[in-house]
Amino acid sequence: MSATGVRVAVTGLGVIAPNGLGTxxxxxxxxxxxxxxGRITRFVPDGYPSQLAGEVDGFDAxxxxxxxxxxxxxxxxxxxxVAADWAFEDAAVRPGELPEFEMGVITASSSGGFEFGQRELQALWSKGSRYVSAYQxxxxxxxxxxxxxxxxxGMRGPxxxxVSDQAGGLDAVAxxxxxxxxxxxxxxxxxxDASICPWGWVAQMASNRLSTSRxxxxxxxxxxPAAAGHVAGEGGALLVLEEMEQAxxxxxxxxYGEIAGYGSTLDPRPGSGRPPGLRKAVELALADAGAEPRDIDVVFADAAAIPGLDRIEAETITEVFGPRAVPVTAPxxxxxxxxxxAAPLDLAAAFLSMRDGVIPPSIGVSSAPEHGLDLVVGQERTxxxxxxxxIARGHGGFNSAVVVRAA
Incomplete structure (x- = not known):
């Protein structure tokens, strides 16, 4: 079998999210x-225009x-x-029992350890360089x-x-x-990812995409119709990937299923007159999976909550699948x-949807009719x-899409 014909299975999930510790x-x-x-508790947000976040509650390292x-x-x-430990446990894998050069780790990050960095910079400014941790x-x-x-x-393989913001989670899995x-x-x-600290918050607000609603x-x-920016959050998911027959x-x-298809593109320079690259990323992922649009049972949307970006994503979905032709959700x-x-957490949700025969809802939203989407809202759908x-898009024009399929 050629390398491109090798099926790659997901055998373990480790989830840490603002609305639940553990898968x-x-x-x-x-x-x-x-x-x-909810309102930020990790620092006092009173002086910031955006004061809400999805914080992971109850996590004690x-x-x-x-x-x-x-x-x-x-x-x-x-x-x-901790998420990696949980993913290994879910997969019934003991890494210490496997050859160390046959195991690898490929993750994504958009910010790095902002909170650690802020703490050490504060020590530098207030106490001096002798008080800055070598771990910085x-x-x-x-x-x-x-x-x-x-x-x-003990994982010493590839x-x-x-680093491609929201799209990075899918790029890493690919x-x-x-x-x-x-x-x-x-x-x-x-x-x-986790950067809910003043330094990280200022960096996120620089995108001008954070909601200021209270x-x-x-x-x-x-x-x-009332979309006006997103709420930032912390957490994510880690997945154990193995070759299907070996698993x-x-x-x-x-x-749980397989990573069946992947596509990525970069949007053209603003003002170039060229179309956005999101549709091409979706089409590449479908082609890579050997799938037709009719084969897709649900789309987990990027869900930017910026009117212009929402319009581009909605147009992509309706152009590829047809108006209201496929359920769309944004958990x-x-x-x-x-x-x-964000996107690895959506991958986990997609595999769990396959397992349990349900599509999770988007909450609090009413889809604008002009988008032509069959948005699953309010409650889950059997x-x-x-x-x-x-689908995932990163700041700066990164677009990625992954097709997952039941085994």
Whole structure:
């Protein structure tokens, strides 16, 4: 079988989200439409125009990780390490029992360890350089999650990090699929992001895409006539990827499905007159999966909640699938946009939709009629889901799409 014909399975999920710690807690809350969005508590947000976020509540790294790791890791890395542990447990994989050069880690990041970096800069300014942690040299870095996961689990195979904002989570999984097809036995992939701190907040606000609403139920409204920006969040998902037949041969506890197709594009320069690249990314993903539009049972939308970007995404969906021809959902309305962690969380939701025969809802929104979307709103919808499309777009014009399929 050629490398491109190798099927890549997902055998484990590790989820940390604002509306649920752990895969099943997240999924139960998402199916019920329970939101994790609220007023920021990790710092006092009074002086900022945007004051809402999807914060992960109840996460105590000391309950899950060795004490020696706590002073050298940012919050996002602590959550990523725990999500990786949960994904391995779900996959019934003990990494210590596998050859270390046959396991890799490929994650995405949009900000790195902002909260750690802010704390050390404050120490520098207020106390002096002697009080800056030596761990600052790597705890802030985009690649730190990949590095710490690989060190903790003895994974010395092909590894890396992708930096392309929201699209990065899908790009990382696609790179992991490439490595599996080249012969790597197992790759941990996905993303966990967290930068809800003053420094990180100012950086996010620079995009001019954050909602300034103070109402958690009406702040993040993708495809809605009242759409006026997104709510940021923290968390994400990590996935265990293996070659399909190998996973079956080892007696994997569960095969959620496969990463069947991937496409990515970059939008043209503003003012060039050329069309956006999102439709091409979707078409590339479908072609890579050998799928027709009619094969897709649900679309997990990027859901920018910026009117112009919503229009582009809605046009892409209706042009590829037809008006109201495929159910569309945006469960990130319950978590906020988790940056690089958002799309892997949507991948997890897509696999769980296949498992349970339901499409999770988008909450708080009413789809504008002109978009022509069959948006699943209010409550979950029972459906047979065999294949799903996940869309993600990053600031700066990155577009990515992944087709996932039941095994």
């Amino acid at each position: 099943e807690a997240y999924w139960a809350a998402t199916r019920k439409g329970s939101s994790g969005i 000391a309950e899950h990780l060795p004490g020696r790791l706590l002073p050298q890791t940012d919050r996002m890395t602590q959550m990523a390490l 040299s790597f705890a802030w870095f985009y690649a730190v999650n990949s590095g710490q996961i690989s060190i903790r689990n 590894s890396g990090v992708v 790179q992991a699929r490439r490595q599996i097809r080249k012969g790597t036995r197992l790759v941990m992939s996905g993303a966990v 109402d958690p139920e009406r702040a993040y409204l993708p495809f809605d 079956r041969a080892r007696g994997a506890r569960r095969i 990130k309305t319950m978590t906020g946009r988790l940056y690089s962690g 459906a047979t889901v065999r294949s799903a499309l996940v």
